């Protein structure tokens with residue numbers, strides 16, 4: 001499935017950062033989010049509940065339902081910062097496409113999440129053969145996409161098929177088959193370019209429905225998360241010994257490769273979309289998270305010393321039933337960059353929301 005749509009020759013010449021230079025906020029009146037647990041508030045829990053989120057599903061906020069960061073996911077802070085109404089279709093555990101990284105079964109960005117948007121906003125007039133049209137102003141709708149963590153992660157491209165046919169977690173379907181096997185002559189094996197094409201392809205589908213504004217958040221420096229740090233110890237998301245040093249190196253490469261390819265493809269898409277009256281921007285989440293990591297004293301404000309290597313949430317002996325034993329206190333939690341081994345903390349989410357609002361104002365350096 002390796003794609004040829006991207007010109008690799010263009011790569012070396014265009015790796016300089018893409019920055020928003022113009023104010024954008026005034027043109028946008030409505031935002032929709034697509035993504036994974038970094039963005040999801042309550043959809044994955046609704047699916048776990050058996051109450052599959054349908055046409056009228058309302059996001060459920062804490063205290064009734066905490067997100068994967070232990071509390072409020074960043075879209076709500078984005079809404080408060082910008083005053084924009086928004087909908088959140090992100091689902092914890094999601095990838096861009098099940099065809100590329102099929103181990104994960106929750107609605108993918110290119111699949112079920114797009115389908116929700118269509119269900120909500122696209123009026124089809126099949127009987128009269130009219131083209132589908134939006135019930136909101138596409139020219140003022142901003143789609144925000146942040147995906148890649150699970151696609152690149154353990155259980156997927158990094159380390160597929162951890163335990164063939166069985167799951168780490170009770171009551172969860174087996175994480176198998178994972179990605180198509182790498183074998184001579186097998187063009188189905190998933191590459192970074194496939195992930196890029198999937199993200200861009202999903203945006204072009206939204207374009208076809210009339211959406212004209214897009215913001216793509218890059219993958220974070222995944223090698224800085226506790227999960228992909230240099231440790232061989234079992235963790236809650238991979239409760240078995242593993243070669244931590246090798247994972248750490250590989251994650252550095254994977255996150256950077258995907259991001260650089262995204263940056264170049266978005267530059268191409270920028271030209272095409274702006275010619276046709278649309279807009280797409282790249283947000284360098286990688287660089288932004290690196291800044292939080294390097295200068296945490298400027299950003300984290302709980303009562304504990306700032307902490308970018310550990311995490312508030314504790315699951316002793318990598319056992320789910322023990323999660324919560326030894327957590328940081330409520331007052332300490334805003335000192336942490338990470339909530340658990342993989343998820344950014346709520347304070348990191350607040351900071352991200354603020355920076356994305358700046359991006360819309362044309363004043364972010366990321």
Ligand SMILES: *[C@@H]1O[C@H](CO)[C@@H](O)[C@H](O)[C@H]1NC(C)=O
Nearest residue numbers: 042043045046049051060065
């Ligand atoms: C899960 O189901 C319970 C009971 O029906 C309901 O109160 C709760 O809001 C649901 N949670 C989500 C996230 O849908």
Ligand SMILES: *[C@@H]1O[C@H](CO)[C@@H](O)[C@H](O)[C@H]1NC(C)=O
Nearest residue numbers: 123124125126127128129130
């Ligand atoms: C479908 O199109 C026809 C003809 O243009 C129109 O009369 C009808 O109201 C449309 N129905 C919907 C649901 O938009």
Ligand SMILES: *[C@@H]1O[C@H](CO)[C@@H](O)[C@H](O)[C@H]1NC(C)=O
Nearest residue numbers: 001179180181186187188189
């Ligand atoms: C790979 O794709 C071919 C079609 O191009 C298909 O026949 C084959 O079953 C696929 N193999 C795997 C392992 O998905």
Ligand SMILES: *[C@@H]1O[C@H](CO)[C@@H](O)[C@H](O)[C@H]1NC(C)=O
Nearest residue numbers: 301302303331334347350351
């Ligand atoms: C930390 O700062 C955020 C604003 O960035 C604020 O909402 C939060 O309440 C602060 N946390 C603490 C513990 O003071």
Ligand SMILES: *[C@@H]1O[C@H](CO)[C@@H](O)[C@H](O)[C@H]1NC(C)=O
Nearest residue numbers: 305306307308309310311312
């Ligand atoms: C950071 O938090 C972890 C808990 O995950 C703790 O073990 C560690 O000592 C903390 N580091 C600092 C510098 O406070």
Ligand SMILES: *[C@@H]1O[C@H](CO)[C@@H](O)[C@H](O)[C@H]1NC(C)=O
Nearest residue numbers: 315316317318319322325326
């Ligand atoms: C974790 O495992 C160790 C060794 O088996 C044990 O001594 C310890 O009590 C366990 N911790 C908890 C919180 O159960």
